Amino acid sequence: MTESFGAAESCVIIGGGLAGLSAALALAPSPVILLSKAAPGLESSSWLAQGGIAAAIGADDDFSLHLADTLTAGDGLCDETAARAILAEGSSAIEDLIRLGVPFDRDGEGRILLGLEAAHSRRRIVHASGDSSGREIMRALARRVGETPSITFVEGTASRLIVEDNRVSGVLVSTRSGPAVIAASRVVIATGGIGGLYKYGTNPAGSFGQGLALAARAGAVMGDLEFVQFHPTALDTASFPLKLISETVRGEGAILVDEAGERFMACQPGAELAPRDVVSRAVWRHMAAGHRVFLDARNVPGLDFARRFPAITGFCHAAGIDPATQLIPIRPAAHYHMGGISVDLRGRSSVEGLWACGEAACTGLHGANRLASNSLLEAAVCGRLVATDIAATPVSRAKGPRNLETAFAPLADQLLDQAPVREILSHAAGVQRDGEGLREAIRALYPLASEPSSSNGAAVAGLMIAVSALRRRESRGAHSRTDFPDKAPSPQRTMLRLDDALADARELVPEMAD
Structure with missing residues (x-):
């Protein structure tokens, strides 16, 4: 028996990291259901972040310098329009976080201290409690979420998006009390990254691309999935x-x-x-x-x-x-995913009523290689941009879902699916890659990802990463292939849907078609 709850006018935000909390707080006083497998802020990559937030607020710094560093690191694949728009909000984002109670580090005269990280031309990294920046930022935002009556927290995991005619109408979730349905015409995926898909990773084990799988099964376009940043x-x-x-x-x-x-x-x-x-x-x-x-x-x-x-x-x-x-x-170790659900600057995906922000999204800011500490900035800025767009979007009537009983996958089942994918991706889609290794990965992942099950999210995400990596026949940024060591003269971003990836897998590995 499934339970239905939540008002149809509520926006559902899936994920309790910086992007999700930023969006929820920016939507207040509009009603929000915040769905997360742990209390807001906990078990998120945002909580683990040490480096801080990159923002051009120093006396010797300028937004144009930050943009230039970002484009250089992105190795020819940044969306310059998106990068310009997001980075321009750096100072505003810091001011907003201060207003929310984040205790950024300051010198004896009260000025914000700025640190230096790789590939930055200026000291522009804003910290809180030294190397505990993520923890302090999330503590402040989680406290504000708890004080905001318009935000309802639901502990659980999303199993599937309800989509009809390319329009979201609800979310199927697994909670401690069993399966449930949340009717909603506006859903935000802010589930973080994919580090849990690798044997060596710095993300929480539960960050295994579940948001990507949700969106992919709903028909959303994915972008640049082959670009996985490994922290050295x-x-x-x-x-x-x-x-x-x-x-x-x-x-x-x-x-x-x-x-x-x-x-x-x-x-x-x-x-x-x-x-x-x-x-x-x-x-x-x-x-x-x-x-x-x-x-x-x-x-x-x-x-x-x-x-x-x-x-x-x-x-x-x-x-x-x-x-x-x-x-x-x-x-x-696998640390950050530049790819994700392809979105525009408003955070809109190709599925109507579905937004994404933070690491689960692909805005084009990072290109082929993220510049250090741009991720928390993107999460904070894009969480607010998504909220602004949602607030201006009329609520449509959410239809009731069908065939619910076969659609739920408890988190424990999803974590079991994660284990074999870790070994496969770590071997084939790690720091160095080659065509034969990627083909072997696709051979192993295709049967798992093509099963009609909502517990195979890790395999779905892993297959799409491997297919994207095989399709990119060059080395660029974080994607390095020993069989194609040079850069292509005209770089193109990789866009694909799950159906395309499954079809490509059958074409790229012909024996699967038998």
Whole structure:
């Protein structure tokens, strides 16, 4: 028996990270149902973020410089119009977060402190409590959500979107008390990324592309799914997710060395502060050659590591490492997805009534390689842009769904599906890729993704990533293929639907057609 709840005029926001909470708060006092598998802010990538928010607010900085750095990092695939519009809101976003109670770090005269990260030409990273920025931002916003009577929190997971004639009319959800239906003509997907699809990742285990699968099954167009950013310096332990050693540590002067003490990136342009894809590939190749790789912050002049990076110090100590006196073992780990549900600047997808924001969305801001700390900025800005558009969108009558009993998939079942996908994608669609490995991945993922089940979201997301990666016959940004090491002369963005991906899989791997 399924339960129905919620008023049809409510907007449903799926996801409790920065993008989802920003949208919910910006919609107040309009009614919002916030659906998340954990309390607002918790178990989100936003909570784990260390680096902070990039915004051109320094005296020596300018929006045009931030835009130039973003376009350079994006390696020819940024949507410049989208990047310009989003980055221009940086100062406004910081002011809005301050109004919501975020305690950004300041100097003795009350000025916001600014940090430096790789591929930024200026110090423009705004932090809160040093390397605990995400936690402090989410605490402030979660507190405001709890104080906002127009926001109703529902603990659960979305199993399927109800779509008729390319129009959203509701959401099927799994809750602690069983399956339920939320009637709604306006739905926002803000479910985060895909790091949980990889053996080594920095996102929560529950971030495995479930939002992408929801939208894909509803017929939405996906964009640039092949571009997965691997952070070069995750703490190399047996835990999952891996703890992140923020890029800010290298911004303060830490270097990369191997077991022999060789600084193997010293001759690279930018050295340790080269773009993330460059650093990740250098680390991966060095490890593939049999070396171990470490971050060395022992001799940085003037750096009080424990005071500057209290969170990193804490989890290093938990792993038996003193970063002030010992090398920190690191490895690349899946960290951020530049691809996602293709949306315009209002956050609208190709399905009427379906918006997306944050990491689950693909606005074109990041191109082929995200510039450090642009992600939280995008989440905050686009959450507000989505809310503005929804507020101006009339509520349409939501139709009742059909055949509900076969449509639900508890989170536990979805997590079981995740395990085999991790091994497949880690092997074939990691830091370095090649055509044969991607074809093998598609052979393994296609049977899982083509099943008529709502518990195979991880396989659906994984298959679409692999197909997109095989279709891009070049190396660009975070997508590196050993069989196509050069860039194509005229880069094109990758757009596809789930049906297209399934058809491409059958065409690319002919034996499946038998």
